[in-house]
Amino acid sequence: MITLTAKKFTLHQASLMYPGHLLSLCQSATMKRPTPGCALKGSRVILVRTVDTDVIVILVGIFCNLIACYPGTCIWVAFGMGKHFQYFNINTICHNLREDKSRELPVFHAFTSQFFGKAKHSAWETWNSFPAVTEAFLFMAHHLFKSLGVNSSQFQLLEEFTCHLYYKTLRSVTKLRQDLFLRKARTMDNIPPTQDALLQHSNRSIYQASNWTTSLQPQQNAPSPVHGHQSGPYYLKHPRMTTEPAPYGHEDTNTDDRPSRFKKAISGGFSVAEKIAHYDAWANTYDEDMRSYGFTGPEIAVEYMKRYFKDTSGKYLDCGAGTGLLGVHIKELGYTDFHALDASSVALEKAKSRQAYTKFIEEFITTGKLSIETDTYDGLVCCGCFVPGHLEPDCVEDWCRIVKPGGIVFIVLCQRWLSQEPAYNEGKLEGAFQKRVDECKWELVVREQRDKYLTEDVAEVFVFKVK
Numbered sequence: 001m002i003t004l005t006a007k008k009f010t011l012h013q014a015s016l017m018y019p020g021h022l023l024s025l026c027q028s029a030t031m032k033r034p035t036p037g038c039a040l041k042g043s044r045v046i047l048v049r050t051v052d053t054d055v056i057v058i059l060v061g062i063f064c065n066l067i068a069c070y071p072g073t074c075i076w077v078a079f080g081m082g083k084h085f086q087y088f089n090i091n092t093i094c095h096n097l098r099e100d101k102s103r104e105l106p107v108f109h110a111f112t113s114q115f116f117g118k119a120k121h122s123a124w125e126t127w128n129s130f131p132a133v134t135e136a137f138l139f140m141a142h143h144l145f146k147s148l149g150v151n152s153s154q155f156q157l158l159e160e161f162t163c164h165l166y167y168k169t170l171r172s173v174t175k176l177r178q179d180l181f182l183r184k185a186r187t188m189d190n191i192p193p194t195q196d197a198l199l200q201h202s203n204r205s206i207y208q209a210s211n212w213t214t215s216l217q218p219q220q221n222a223p224s225p226v227h228g229h230q231s232g233p234y235y236l237k238h239p240r241m242t243t244e245p246a247p248y249g250h251e252d253t254n255t256d257d258r259p260s261r262f263k264k265a266i267s268g269g270f271s272v273a274e275k276i277a278h279y280d281a282w283a284n285t286y287d288e289d290m291r292s293y294g295f296t297g298p299e300i301a302v303e304y305m306k307r308y309f310k311d312t313s314g315k316y317l318d319c320g321a322g323t324g325l326l327g328v329h330i331k332e333l334g335y336t337d338f339h340a341l342d343a344s345s346v347a348l349e350k351a352k353s354r355q356a357y358t359k360f361i362e363e364f365i366t367t368g369k370l371s372i373e374t375d376t377y378d379g380l381v382c383c384g385c386f387v388p389g390h391l392e393p394d395c396v397e398d399w400c401r402i403v404k405p406g407g408i409v410f411i412v413l414c415q416r417w418l419s420q421e422p423a424y425n426e427g428k429l430e431g432a433f434q435k436r437v438d439e440c441k442w443e444l445v446v447r448e449q450r451d452k453y454l455t456e457d458v459a460e461v462f463v464f465k466v467k
């Protein structure tokens, strides 16, 4: 196992080093379910490659069950990328936490995920300073899919824990809300949820943690989601209870066809022609639809343009420009030579109307096929195009070629696709980026996250400097 500590160790290399011993835990696109397929085949050393902390939490939560079925199993996680890349040993984590706390971790993680402005470390400190809540977490971890009532002792403990999380040793969130609201500089985001919202959230957390905990079962017997889940444009939403009212039951907000246009755009099984036709047909209402989902990709991109595309007279490419949402900002910032590339001619027509771009390239991006000459651009931005069924990870090969040495390429994408889209997950997309780092075609300048990309989604931003 010593070799696993090497910085550039990859899953592929691991397979070669440990033939027959490696278990790659599979993650399903929607529920993050590690499956013990290889353990069943006798593998005992497992390496999971992920950028998602949820996966580590799930592994810790199921570890005791896994080890009971497959004694001697050793699980490693290769986590993150670039200078944040590190290995975690799940056996050691579980040994230090001990069995109860390991089993409670998914419940704790789910429960403490939705308090606006409250990071995990403060939640962890609160748990340590208020250990009585362990009884509630233990109950939740052992009573899968069982809802709590407002008068249950477990919910009362959760309510008290929530008060402690906001630095108050009160027992009632209602009293605490009143107390905090009367203080200066408190916005509605900064105060705890109502008791009703907290109860729904507690039950949603049990539902989520129960799904994770039963993920070793081939056929999970999960009830339908209730407790205020909402259908978002392409997923079941877990509302952030301090910022928006949680609905009762499972509310389907899809009363118009906007979500279906979005869903179709990001679903697979379409030919190239069909995908382009879809964007052609969507071009006229795309801007409005995306805005209604709280899409902030272009605003995030602007921040990076200001930071890295300093020379406004340089030649830049908006790759996958679509209807040119970025165009408004390009104009405002005074860029004089920004090109727009997209496969959809109708979307490009819309982009033209912004009067911000100087050239329009109607081209479908496939790896190694771009017709643009080498060393053409001073910078390239790609916003919102690494989504299911769109760009192949290796298309970045062309970008290293068409951008001049010293030029910047930055990519804004929705973080969820790094773990949920089969074409990108398990390090496939990051692997394609890293491959070009290893081949000295570009270097990673920075990798950052931005909140609220699509309502509750997080954006992942990669900035590379071409060599």
Ligand SMILES: C[S@@+](CC[C@H](N)C(=O)[O-])C[C@H]1O[C@@H](n2cnc3c(N)ncnc32)[C@H](O)[C@@H]1O
Residues within 6 Å of the ligand: 276, 279, 297, 298, 319, 320, 321, 322, 323, 324, 325, 326, 341, 342, 343, 344, 347, 363, 364, 365, 366, 382, 383, 384, 385, 387, 389, 390, 391
């Ligand atoms: C979700 S939109 C993003 C558009 C724009 N960047 C934005 O932020 O609004 C994705 C765009 O990528 C384009 N696209 C998808 N796959 C493509 C490909 N392989 N080659 C060229 N364009 C593609 C689509 O036509 C669409 O306009």
